[in-house]
Structures are given as C-alpha cells and as structure tokens.
Amino acid sequence: MSKSKIEWTEDTWNPTTGCNKVSPGCKNCYAEIMAYRLRAMGVNGYENGFDLTLHPSRLEQPLKKKKSTTYFVNSMSDLFHKNVPLYSNPFFEKNIHP
Numbered sequence: 001m002s003k004s005k006i007e008w009t010e011d012t013w014n015p016t017t018g019c020n021k022v023s024p025g026c027k028n029c030y031a032e033i034m035a036y037r038l039r040a041m042g043v044n045g046y047e048n049g050f051d052l053t054l055h056p057s058r059l060e061q062p063l064k065k066k067k068s069t070t071y072f073v074n075s076m077s078d079l080f081h082k083n084v085p086l087y088s089n090p091f092f093e094k095n096i097h098p
C-alpha cells in the first residue's frame with residue numbers, strides 16, 4: 001500500500017495488478033502506462049508489467065491498519081476482472097458480502 005496524494009483518498013491498495021483491454025475506453029489506460037513504468041523502475045509487484053497478477057500477500061493489508069482509512073482500491077487493475085477469484089476469496093466473503 002502507499003499513501004496517496006489524491007484528495008478523495010488516503011491510501012491505495014492493489015491486491016491485484018494488471019488487466020486486459022476490453023473496450024475502446026481502455027485505449028489510454030493509466031494503469032497500463034504506470035505498470036510498465038514501475039516495472040522499468042524495479043518496483044515490487046510489477047515484474048509482470050501489465051499482465052494480470054494476483055497478490056495474495058496483500059489481501060489483509062487493510063486489516064492491519066490501526067485507524068480507519070479511505071482506500072483507492074485497485075488503482076492499477078480491475079478488481080472485477082474475469083480472472084480475479086473474488087468470490088472464492090475468504091477476505092472478500094467476510095468483508096464485502098452482506
């Protein structure tokens with residue numbers, strides 16, 4: 001996770017990175033440009049560039065925060081990508097499902 005300079009959020013949390021372009025709206029995808037830049041910089045988690053990558057070790061990061069925090073969730077991916085096993089993940093089952 002990393003502190004954000006975006007005014008409406010306090011932190012970013014990317015339990016997945018990367019994606020696939022699925023529509024014309026993806027043409028200028030910010031996450032894709034940043035993923036290649038971060039890989040070139042050797043930033044941990046971007047070894048696969050913009051290929052969809054799951055990061056199970058990051059799943060419980062927000063639970064370790066002591067204070068309430070507003071997150072930008074998956075600024076570098078699509079949490080609802082068809083290959084993200086969202087509904088079989090115990091963290092999401094416990095915390096997001098009603």
Ligand code: SF4
Pocket residue numbers: 019020021022023025026029030031032076077078
């Ligand atoms: S992150 Fe969003 S804009 Fe980028 S490729 Fe995926 S769906 Fe398209």
